[in-house]
Amino acid sequence: MAAAPPPPTWVLALNAPVSSKPKALTDPPGFVGTRDRKSLTKTPPRPPPTTAETDTLKVKKAWELALAPAKQLPMNAIGMYMSGSSLQVFSIMMVFMLFKTPIAAIFGVQGAFARYETPGTSARLLPVKAVYVLMNLLAMGLGVWKINQMGLLPTTRSDWLAWEVAREPLERAMMA
Template identity: 65%
Template sequence: MPSQPPPPPQWVLDLNSAPVSKPKSSIPDPPGYTATVSSKQKSQSSKNAVRKAPTLEEMDTLKVKKAWELAIAPAKQLPMNAIGMYMTGNTLQIFSIFMVFTLFKTPVMAVLSLQRVFAPFETPGTSNRLIAIKVVYVLMNMLMLGLGIWKVNQMGLLPTTRSDWLAWEGERTWSERAVPREWL
């Protein structure tokens, strides 16, 4: 005679059974708590609350807001890039060279792809308002480019003295130094 399998554990029975209605207690529900809604109540509430499509003006306003967020995005990267430039130091190292390269490449590529970036926001209702947004976008990228120029100057790679341009000019000599030359 075959033996019957053992009964399932209690947790399996609890998992498969319907939830027990909770007894009414004297403790009220906390603020913000919503009781679970049955599927029948969900279907009734979804029938009643039909979402209407946004108007053309509302869509244009939303597109302009998103375009402003996109235009200000390079300015949000500026503090982090400035900290990174400061932390890399002024010596010529592979890390600082790559960071400066990206600091020059990113704004230039962003300005070159200006029309493609703002194409999703271009509608007859937003075309006039997008001009100012595009100008701000270009200015924010120029700030990033300015940070790159500052870093190249700090590294001593910008030709800023006459001796950098003229072969017969000698290097600038300092009349005083705060630190003796031997210490450097």
């Protein structure tokens, strides 16, 4: 009878007792290990920003805030177009929100930019605030357009018939 073939090496490795000392593995290419990190030159810590740098960063963030309403205009315009021109609860609520949000934003300009207000940025924030108000007025203009599309603005002569005065003829033609 033939003897059974010896088991594969991986079976023998699984059945072998675990060695107490793990094998040393080499680092993969491109890996900077903890041993090699110490040999790298250390970069000096970055000095704290100056007030001019901080003010410039605050003005940049204020510009982002000022242009945020303009980024919402395309989405609002698509929503207004999709809601239709009939008088329905959905379209009326959308128009209401289109007026309410910009009005609240315009009245809260100082509060919106309060965190960017410093003695160095107060003069530089005036055009930013003006653009913010302008962008909110554009959003309100979109609401006016929607109200006109819904037929709620009195833009035709027939909308003002209650105030029309009957014409008095200057002369009459009588048949004798």
